[in-house]
Amino acid sequence: MIKVGVVGGTGYTGVELLRLLSRHPQVELVAITSRGEAGMAVSDMFPSLRGRVGLKFVTPQDAALDKCDAVFFATPNGIAMQQAAGLVAAGVRVIDLAADFRISDIAEWEKWYGMTHAAPDLVAEAVYGLPETSREQIRTARVLANPGCYPTSVQLGFLPLVEAGVVDLAHLIADAKSGVSGAGRKAEVPTLFSESADSFKAYGVSGHRHLPEIRQGLTRFAGQPVGLTFVPHLTPMIRGIHATLYARLTKDVDLQALYEQRFAGEPFVDVMPQGSHPETRSVRASNMCRIAVHRPQGGDTVVVLSVIDNLVKGAAGQAVQNLNIMFGIEESTALDIVPVSP
Known part of the structure; x- marks a missing residue:
């Protein structure tokens, strides 16, 4: 034990x-x-x-x-x-x-x-513990930095595009929304029910603490600096992150195949069928990240939809996933949980 x-x-x-x-x-x-x-x-x-x-x-x-x-x-x-x-x-x-x-x-x-x-x-x-990119380093880590919630959804969403070098790396955009639990279990006016319910707002537009973390990861994947605009939003729900990601294609590529091949065999990344629109409720209380990739009107803009539960894949679940890797345990142990619905 x-x-x-x-x-x-x-x-x-x-x-x-x-x-x-x-x-x-x-x-x-x-x-x-x-x-x-x-x-x-x-x-x-x-x-x-x-x-x-x-x-x-x-x-x-x-x-x-x-x-x-x-x-x-x-x-x-x-x-x-x-x-x-x-x-x-x-x-x-x-x-x-x-x-x-x-x-x-x-x-x-x-x-x-x-x-x-x-x-x-x-x-x-310290090893940055995004399992889909760093398993070998995680196995031997003495100190593991568990990724943040926004960084997990954004990095996984952009990962295939950035690794393959098929988008303009200077102008990536991440438009992300989080439930109120992302602010933590503390008493603050912005997260009071009367303040956050029936409302929707952006925050940290001039700069958010997760920006350098995301940019650092994307730079590692790309092997060169990236330009990223990251705008977080607070939504009137308890759990969940929905990241809508935008990039401009520089090479013609089968996007669906690119994503399916990159995440083939990943136990906690689900690349959904072409044309899908993943919902935060589809991952609630689970360690799953669901991703759909779109190319509106066949143009040169890629739109990636990435959803996670901020408290699980965005925090505690990913931490347990990392523990399993570190101790040579089957990666899905204790995490093979069907999402809660409704």
Whole structure:
């Protein structure tokens, strides 16, 4: 059994991680931390876990995380980087669901996240855990940076086009929409029901923290710099991301075949039939990314539709997928879940 600890188990990503790990046949949950809720039974906070998780929240100091095989950080940005070095030295493999190790350029990370990085040496060795592009590196990673939710949907959507070099890399556009749970489990006016329900808005148009992460990934796929306009939106739903992606073709190509061939055998990417329009509800509570590719009126513009559940493939599910790869377990273990409908 793989002994696993979870740091920060009280947020939406944390409880989703516990939901998935609790059904994992090769994982033993040994510690779930929360400074504010220490001593409370996890199932008292999240009744959905009654009969599945019998632990109580403990403080990080009382968790004996250094005795784990792997530790997940489902914490705000800036926490994992303070504790990762000690865990790695103890032989623990770290999976960070926040952004501490996602961006390889430290100065760029500090500009976007507004703090000094506490573990730049670990950034240099951290593996960016997008399984569809980095499986071999993930297998041996000591520190794994779990991709963000928007970056997952956008990068997977653009991946075949960028790798094949068949689009204008200087003018990519990602128009992405997220449910309110993407903002986290905290009290803020913009995410109050009366503020977010029956409304739809863009935000971060001048620059969003996920922009450098997405641009970094696309640059790696392309082998050269890319130009990206990324506009996120808040939608009045709880879960889900819908990314509508635009690029201009520079070569004539069978787009459907390109996507089907690139993602053939991928357990969690579904390339839908030509002409499809994937919906966020088709992936709800699952680790699946559904993609459809279009070429309107046969012109030179490609439109890619990419949908995920932001809390699963965009966070906790992808983290468990990475755990499976790291420990040589069948990749779909604990993740073979039929989406919830309606």
